[in-house]
Amino acid sequence: MHPLPFALPGRFWRGNLHTHTTNSDGFRSTEQVCAFYRAMGYDFLSITDHFMAQFNFPITDARAYESADFITIPGAELHTGRTLTGEPWHILANGIPFDFAPPTADETGPQIAARALAAGAFVTCAHPAWYALSEAEVLSLGPVHAIETINGISLDHSDRIDSWYMLDALTNQGHRYLALTTDDAHFHPKHNDRLLGWTMVKSETLSAPAILDALKRGAYYSSSGPILETVEFDGRKTVYIRCSPVDSIFITGRGSKSVYHHGNGMVEAELGLERLGDSAFCRVTVRDDRSRHAWTNVITFED
Numbered sequence: 047m048h049p050l051p052f053a054l055p056g057r058f059w060r061g062n063l064h065t066h067t068t069n070s071d072g073f074r075s076t077e078q079v080c081a082f083y084r085a086m087g088y089d090f091l092s093i094t095d096h097f098m099a100q101f102n103f104p105i106t107d108a109r110a111y112e113s114a115d116f117i118t119i120p121g122a123e124l125h126t127g128r129t130l131t132g133e134p135w136h137i138l139a140n141g142i143p144f145d146f147a148p149p150t151a152d153e154t155g156p157q158i159a160a161r162a163l164a165a166g167a168f169v170t171c172a173h174p175a176w177y178a179l180s181e182a183e184v185l186s187l188g189p190v191h192a193i194e195t196i197n198g199i200s201l202d203h204s205d206r207i208d209s210w211y212m213l214d215a216l217t218n219q220g221h222r223y224l225a226l227t228t229d230d231a232h233f234h235p236k237h238n239d240r241l242l243g244w245t246m247v248k249s250e251t252l253s254a255p256a257i258l259d260a261l262k263r264g265a266y267y268s269s270s271g272p273i274l275e276t277v278e279f280d281g282r283k284t285v286y287i288r289c290s291p292v293d294s295i296f297i298t299g300r301g302s303k304s305v306y307h308h309g310n311g312m313v314e315a316e317l318g319l320e321r322l323g324d325s326a327f328c329r330v331t332v333r334d335d336r337s338r339h340a341w342t343n344v345i346t347f348e349d
């Protein structure tokens with residue numbers, strides 16, 4: 047059964063892995079963005095300014111705003127080459143070194159993704175729904191860690207906040223990606239682009255190397271509200287879930303296969319998995335009375 051973070055040692059730390067500052071096209075300074083997320087109870091933040099010539103290729107250093115209970119992870123959103131629609135790629139790199147070299151004129155999106163992976167970053171195909179990436183384009187990025195399944199700012203930019211369809215379609219074809227939920231906050235005064243989704247990482251310590259290691263192992267779940275306390279499978283037979291109050295629980299597998307359970311303010315449930323059929327994988331989603339979600343990563347059954 048892989049990957050589930052709940053039985054791992056340590057505790058959950060809350061973080062946002064995609065946000066911008068005035069070092070690129072954001073509306074608040076690095077200090078203000080760090081202060082905002084820290085005040086909202088986040089434990090870690092990765093600022094991911096646009097790594098573009100027009101902003102002088104920033105990799106924002108936020109370490110001056112760290113404290114015992116709030117750490118930062120160097121990051122960037124990489125843009126080079128062109129997608130099928132002629133737009134620059136958007137590739138998220140968390141844990142990128144500060145001396146990561148700017149792209150050459152002919153570097154492609156897949157090439158810079160490979161370079162970020164080689165440099166040790168946790169690499170994510172950013173918001174495929176936002177710019178209508180094709181499955182083939184996502185696959186062309188090679189072995190990146192994750193697909194950004196929820197991208198907050200897309201809510202007010204194009205109403206394309208949700209890229210889960212891309213991850214599910216590729217999962218059905220045998221590919222395995224982690225799922226990332228972020229704000230992509232720019233702090234435009236008229237946009238609702240913060241506190242829309244975050245990552246809950248299980249780790250024994252709060253440090254950039256420990257969080258990055260846990261991310262790469264998939265030791266996390268994603269949320270836009272609910273708390274997942276535990277998800278425990280008994281093979282392919284049953285799943286037990288304990289969580290903050292939710293009204294709906296979904297276990298989704300291959301194709302249209304799903305197990306669902308509805309109620310009012312449920313805090314635990316044990317569900318049979320017969321309706322998953324012969325799905326080799328599934329994922330768990332809970333939804334509360336305000337349509338906020340928590341999502342596990344894709345879980346693969348071991349035979």
Ligand SMILES: [Zn+2]
Nearest residue numbers: 123136172173
């Ligand atoms: Zn982007």
Ligand SMILES: [Zn+2]
Nearest residue numbers: 064066123230
């Ligand atoms: Zn962004």
